Amino acid sequence: MSDLSSEQLRTEFNRWAEAGRGEGMEHDHLPITLPVVDLMQLRPTDNVLDAGCGAGWLSRLLAEQVPEGRVIGMDLSDEMVRRARKNYSDLSHVMFVVGGVDEIPWEGEFFDKAVSVESAYYWPDPARGLREIFRVLRGGGSAWILINYYRDNPHCHQWEKLLPVPTKLLSADAWAQLFRDAGFADVAHRRIVDPTPAPEVYTGRWFRDAAQLRAFRQEGALLVSGVRPTFGQTEARG
Numbered sequence: 001m002s003d004l005s006s007e008q009l010r011t012e013f014n015r016w017a018e019a020g021r022g023e024g025m026e027h028d029h030l031p032i033t034l035p036v037v038d039l040m041q042l043r044p045t046d047n048v049l050d051a052g053c054g055a056g057w058l059s060r061l062l063a064e065q066v067p068e069g070r071v072i073g074m075d076l077s078d079e080m081v082r083r084a085r086k087n088y089s090d091l092s093h094v095m096f097v098v099g100g101v102d103e104i105p106w107e108g109e110f111f112d113k114a115v116s117v118e119s120a121y122y123w124p125d126p127a128r129g130l131r132e133i134f135r136v137l138r139g140g141g142s143a144w145i146l147i148n149y150y151r152d153n154p155h156c157h158q159w160e161k162l163l164p165v166p167t168k169l170l171s172a173d174a175w176a177q178l179f180r181d182a183g184f185a186d187v188a189h190r191r192i193v194d195p196t197p198a199p200e201v202y203t204g205r206w207f208r209d210a211a212q213l214r215a216f217r218q219e220g221a222l223l224v225s226g227v228r229p230t231f232g233q234t235e236a237r238g
């Protein structure tokens, strides 16, 4: 990642963290994240990476499911990481580290699962991020990327103008191809519908009105997943 884009992201998300938005995102992202945690089929001994962990609420949820494993929450924003550490200092098998997905500060083949919620469309180089996630996963380990901002959902396209940092608006097929290019097998994508009822009146700035928010939630978030093949299996690397 260029120093400039990484610095720009850090500055912006440090601002979010200082405004308390890291903790606030749990409310919005939990309904679409819980089905993903189920699909991940975590085992008690799994080591899990939460890439772009924000204020750490998902790392805490994951930690409950892997009491004999470890959870590493990683975020580019040092302020998000500072808050995550403060919020969850009581969890001995969870660690929060400052780092970008382009160069994950961890040894290879350590994690059984990697998950990322509402972060991947900010990554300056998603192909490189996925190659890094592939590197730190063990053979048989799986990656799960969940995003609300993707080309196939027309009700989020206005975010490009509202967000003060560059974003990547890729289709589900393009994300799946990036997974395959990084070496992942069993690549799949599906929609995770947000069952939260939309309010009668919407006064926020992310959607035109309540009808658009409802349509956005019905389209659902995009979940892309893939498995790092075990030694001896054919890898799909092109």
Ligand SMILES: C[S@@+](CC[C@H](N)C(=O)[O-])C[C@H]1O[C@@H](n2cnc3c(N)ncnc32)[C@H](O)[C@@H]1O
Pocket (backbone or CB within 6 Å): 009, 010, 013, 022, 025, 026, 029, 051, 052, 053, 054, 055, 058, 074, 075, 076, 077, 080, 099, 100, 101, 102, 116, 117, 118, 119, 122, 123, 124
């Ligand atoms: C919208 S927030 C979501 C945070 C958290 N996953 C949640 O759902 O509450 C996006 C997060 O991704 C982080 N992020 C953005 N680009 C990143 C990168 N290249 N590497 C690591 N973290 C990144 C940001 O700092 C921010 O905390």
